[in-house]
Amino acid sequence: MNSDVRKLKICYIGGxxxxxxxxxxxxxxxxxxxxxxxxxxxxxxxxxxANEVLGNQIMAAHNPGVWKFQAEPSLEKTxxxxxxxxxxxxxxxxxxxxxxVHAPEKYGIYQSVGDTVGAGGLNRALRTIPMYQEIxxxxxTWAPGAWVLNYTNPMSICTRTLYKVFPGIKAFGCxxxxxxxxxxxxxxxxxxxxxxxxxxxxxxxVTEVAGINHFTWIxxxxxxxxxxxxxxxxxxxxxAETGFAEGGDDNWFNSFFSSGERVKIDLFxxxxxxxxxxxxxxxxxxxxxxxxxxxxxxxxxxxxLTPVTWRISQxxxxxxxxxxxxxxxxxxxxxxxxEEGIRQIKxxxxxxxxxxxxxxxxxxxxxxxxxxAVVETNAFFSRDxxxxxxxxxxxxxxxxxxxxxxxxxxxxxxxxxxxxxEKAFQVFQNDPQIRTLTRDAAxxxxxxxTAQTLSPSAGYRGLPG
Numbered sequence: 097m098n099s100d101v102r103k104l105k106i107c108y109i110g111g112x113x114x115x116x117x118x119x120x121x122x123x124x125x126x127x128x129x130x131x132x133x134x135x136x137x138x139x140x141x142x143x144x145x146a147n148e149v150l151g152n153q154i155m156a157a158h159n160p161g162v163w164k165f166q167a168e169p170s171l172e173k174t175x176x177x178x179x180x181x182x183x184x185x186x187x188x189x190x191x192x193x194x195x196x197v198h199a200p201e202k203y204g205i206y207q208s209v210g211d212t213v214g215a216g217g218l219n220r221a222l223r224t225i226p227m228y229q230e231i232x233x234x235x236x237t238w239a240p241g242a243w244v245l246n247y248t249n250p251m252s253i254c255t256r257t258l259y260k261v262f263p264g265i266k267a268f269g270c271x272x273x274x275x276x277x278x279x280x281x282x283x284x285x286x287x288x289x290x291x292x293x294x295x296x297x298x299x300x301x302v303t304e305v306a307g308i309n310h311f312t313w314i315x316x317x318x319x320x321x322x323x324x325x326x327x328x329x330x331x332x333x334x335x336a337e338t339g340f341a342e343g344g345d346d347n348w349f350n351s352f353f354s355s356g357e358r359v360k361i362d363l364f365x366x367x368x369x370x371x372x373x374x375x376x377x378x379x380x381x382x383x384x385x386x387x388x389x390x391x392x393x394x395x396x397x398x399x400x401l402t403p404v405t406w407r408i409s410q411x412x413x414x415x416x417x418x419x420x421x422x423x424x425x426x427x428x429x430x431x432x433x434x435e436e437g438i439r440q441i442k443x444x445x446x447x448x449x450x451x452x453x454x455x456x457x458x459x460x461x462x463x464x465x466x467x468x469a470v471v472e473t474n475a476f477f478s479r480d481x482x483x484x485x486x487x488x489x490x491x492x493x494x495x496x497x498x499x500x501x502x503x504x505x506x507x508x509x510x511x512x513x514x515x516x517x518e519k520a521f522q523v524f525q526n527d528p529q530i531r532t533l534t535r536d537a538a539x540x541x542x543x544x545x546t547a548q549t550l551s552p553s554a555g556y557r558g559l560p561g
Contacts, residue, residue: 104132107178110185111136112143114414116247121151125158125430133164137174149422158430175238184247187224192549194404196220205529206388208376208401211249212310214529219545221253225512226554228254232261251309252470255455269455273373284331305453306487310377312472314370332361339398356398375399384529446479456484463489469502518558
């Protein structure tokens, strides 16, 4: 490592994470152009301490003397003087998420993820916004000049909250869903016989994107001088009915996170643009009669409804893995994840420019969409600058689908800032999933969900009568 490399201070809120924090550690094991200390803050201090051990173990083995990890129980000390702040938290626990996802099922509402829109996403927002208000105030007080990278869902609402609390914050939301669609386009190119899959990188697929998180649309896709939309149209025609299963296996049936890409294909055939998220997310933004009318409907479209019981069992497995890694009975192996957090940091430090998709308040990059609402487009990263790239917007039929969710996100954020459950319910009943219910049924569902998941300390008032 060059002795002139600046030593960074990175604050990781949610530093006990066994998902994004582990990904970040593994990526840092390859990084020698930047160095410093990652301070891990988590309300679960034991999880943060476990990650301190893991992070230092992997660095000692693969990248000695470059990065250090340190668990810190004080948010003030973690933030003070930070150059970069990562936020990756679980708002509440899986018990609350079980309410988000499964309480609506008694009313015939089915969700494949339940963390962004719909009954689950809106309810999750009500308990997440107060947490992000506290985080925004803390950044404003102790690290006002830091760049803030948000990984928590609901992504748009979390990022919007940070800007409402601290308009001068330098924050953006990061999501890898577009990356998965770029990888799918590589498979389209491969099937067309134009390239061997191992010779092309995801970054070689040039995409222009517009929309909101988990409902982002690719408005242009190219590889070199080849327009990929005609090729995708052929691909869509071939797999519209059967779904696309790589290697001939029904991956969507064996994994909660895979799909047969049938939702993505159907949306392309409806609108002529490529929806750039996994089918599980895309389905929740559309009228429920399309893809989520019943669990059987989801199976027909070849994606899964992810039960929270699975997430709970996975958490227990990851706890066991963490212990095994620290004892040395399993090896915590570094690997390049393909995520762009480190590339973003380096670009912001002036170590090369970068164009990638991020979530930012609308400053005109999405014409026809409300100013200030958080939208997802490409942005140009350079030294101490993230500049969103202007898009051509979206065609009216797609814009209509997207705008209803933007209005709901704006509305639920306003209601949460005012701690007004009456206002929150008015937004709740406007979601496409909830509009299938009578007002009385929607009210009962809302009361049940909020009663089980909102802490009295959050100060909400006025459950609808």
